[in-house]
Amino acid sequence: MTIIVRRLWFFLITVWAALTLNFILPRMMPGSPTAALMARYKGRLNPAAINALQAAFGLRTHESLPQQYVDYLNNTIHGNFGLSVTFFPSKVSTVVLQALPWTLFLAGTTTIIAFVLGTFIGMVVAWRRGGVVDGVLTPGFVVLSTIPYFWLGLICIYVFSISHSWLPMGFGYDENSNISLSWSFIQQVAVHALLPALTIIITAIGGWILTMRNNMIGTLSEDYVRMARAKGLAPLRIMVLYAGRNAILPNLTGFAMALGFVVSGLLLTEMVFTYPGIGYLFLQAVDNEDYPLMQALFLFVTLTVLVAILLADVVNAVLDPRTRSRE
């Protein structure tokens, strides 16, 4: 279990690094954007809120930098990110927490589908290396994985929503309905999520296929696979249980590296589909120069990604005995 402890340490250090980056960035930049922001708040805020914002953006010049840093950490740990400019008197934390479930839902389902499908296709393609399937699918997915997510999203909107109006072109549910747990609402959510999910899966799957293919080519040349062949086991069994099973592990480790790219694509896809999650919130924050919201979003996304990586590490430690025995 030492590996888990070590990963926990890394988790904490990275959270600290992200917090510190968040602290340094506004202070490194030429002061005008945040000063302009404060000018816009004048007369609209109570002193306490102004105080919190000044602490967050380094506008308290009479305080020393370490004192500002301590104040900032204290505010952030207590979930006090200030007020959003875009959704004015709402707190940033409230706005972000409303959007987070949407993104988690979309990211979770698409990542799992893309991973399972991609791993399976990669397995088959490596098994039939040099064949027609490999010759067509592999370069095909190389091309697909270089398509910008948001652009594919735009094309999907054009084909499915504008030209044919088969599917709704944006948002998470029908405009006039309220959020509830009714059957019709769940249906709406599913229909609205279909296009963004499709976009993400199509562009994300290529990476999984390619890494799985490369891993699988490695395991296929192992002696235990030759042994299995010599024993006359069924090809399907060798492919899945012998070569495939061992090729999945590095793919799972690659999950951590891929996640950053997946999240970036996901955020852009949400922007295109005006899906009510973190990505769309980011776009609104950019449009309105809403720095408090933007910085809180950066922290939340980083934290979510880190938790996901930690989970992948735990799964990896459970599945792969070697990671457990290593000191």
Add this chain to the structure above:
Amino acid sequence: MYQHIAVDDEARVAPVLPQSKLPARPGMLARVGSVILSNRKALVGVIILAAIVVTAVFAPVLAPYDPNATVGPPGAPPSHAFWLGTTSQGQDILSQLIWGSRETLIIGIVAGLAATMLAVLIGVSAAYLGGVADNLLSSVTDIFLVIPALPLMIVIAAYARGGGMWVLIGVIAITGWSFGARQLRPQALSLRNREFLESARVRGENSAYVIVFEVLPNMVSLIVAIFLGAALYAILAAAGLQFIGLGNPSDLSWGTMLYWGENNEALMTGSPLWIVAPGTCIALLGASVAFINYAVDELANPSLRGARRKRAKK
């Protein structure tokens, strides 16, 4: 024990050995050329990339109109005069596409190079210096590897609003180096105890000389692969950032074309080519880089090569 490690390391860097075995070393260019011709994926990639580079270089000759001037009716469909139609301001989409290739390519190349240089600097230093420095640099690399890049890029670019191309290049380089550094460190580590480095050190060469003239030449194929990956990342990231309006919208590039197309609701108003065309070009450029990268990967890792069977038949 020491020797045992050295032998083990030698086996691991085996792919770099064959070149020294060749009797008369053919020119680097000739070798790369023959590899490209023999690999269909690489060939396709090189042809697409060359076409885009030629377009960018000869933009003033190739573009039929001034890309920023109103030269036709707004939102015109494709016609003989305007092959890809016009924007809602009556600008020629084809001319914008041709001129826009320049900034897109420059960002890809410069940001890709900058990220690669950072990766080499940090990855190789970590391996070569070892000890505390290695721990520190490796941790920084790991942290940058897992911090999601797009949100960080958005925050930095939003603070430096209106900075244009150079801000984008800086932001991409800062967020894009960690993947390469992570790949370079183990290879540099495996070279560290090789005998030719030992002999250079015994000769009294300083660390900088050893790194630049002895270590780096042995990692060329990996560095090229890292550059291609970084360039691909830069092209896609720049397109994304410009699309959401974080570039300088008055610059002309494929990303800003997407931004203006989307903001003028090109898809809704019947000029889809305003968005389809630059997106297709970005995808083509990205695919060409990915194909070349894929071929380099096969070159560096012989087990991935499909050609092995043919050779066996001979």
